[in-house]
Amino acid sequence: MKHFAHATALAACLALPAAAEQVGEVGVDWVGNDIIIDAIQDPKVEGVTCHIAYFDRSLIDRLSQGNWFEDPSNASIACRQTGPIKVGDIDLSEDGEQVFRESRSIILKSLRIKRIFDEPNQTLIYLVHAQELTEGSAKMSISTVPLYGATLAD
Template sequence: MKALVLLGSMMLGSQVMAQKVGSVDTAFILIDPDHKIVVDAYDDPKVKGVTCYVSRAKTGGIKGGLGLAEDKAEASISCRQVGPISFEKPLKQQEEVFNQSLSILFKKLRIVRMVDVERNTLVYLTYSDKLIDGSPQNSVTAVPVDRTTMIPVK
C-alpha cells in the first residue's frame, strides 16, 4: 500500500499541469455542461520564459460532466516568449514536454518541443495520438530565441 502511495506521489510530482486561461460555450446543452472551447497555458518546464497556449474542444452533456466523453482530437497551439528566455541545461533535439488525457480510452493531447539549431528557434507541435481518417490533426508554432542566447542542445 505504501509503495502505491509513493508511486502515485512521484507520478504527480513529475506531471506538468495546465493552467486554465478561459473558455467559451459553443453549444447549449440543457442537462449538465455545455460544449466548450477551452484555452490552457503550459509553461515549458525546461525553458524559462516560454508559455504555450493550447485551445481545444471539450465535450459537454452528461458524459462530459462525468468525465466519460471523448473530446475531439483537434487543438491549436501558440507559444510565446513571456519573459527572459533561459535554459538550466541542454535540451534534447526533440522531446515531448506536455501531455494531457482527453479520454478514458488512451487518447492524449501531446506537445512536442523541437530545436531548430540553424535558426536558433524553439518549435512546438501539438497533436492527438488518436488518428482521424489516417492522419492526426496537428498545429505548430515557433518561438525565435535572440542570437545572443544560443539554445544549448544535447
C-alpha cells in the same frame, strides 16, 4: 533543515511534465460544449509560455452523441516569449521531447505537446497533436519561438 533545502533544490532541478493552467473558457452552444484555453510553461525553457485551445464536450453532448469517453483531437497552440529565455538541458534530437501530455479518452487517446529544436535557425518548434493507440490523427498545430539572444545550457 539543511537536508530539506538540498531536497527542495534537487526537486526543482528535475524536469517534471508541464502543468496546464486554465486561463479561459468560451461557451460555443446551448448544450454546454466549451473551448478551453490553457497556459503551459515549458519546464526546461524558462521564459516561454504556450497557450493551447481545445474542445471540451458537455455531459448533454456525450449523452446525445454517444462516444461517451472521448473528446475530439482538435487543438491549437501559440507559444511566445513571456520573459528572458533561458534554455535548460533539452533534447536536441530530431524527434524532440514531450513537454505536456493530457488524456483525451479513458485509455486510447492523448493530447501532446512536443518541443523540437531547429538548431540552424535557432528556433524552438512546439507541436500539439493527438496520439492514439489504434490510429493516428492528422490534426495538429505548430508554433515557433526564435531564440534571439537566449541563454543556452552548457
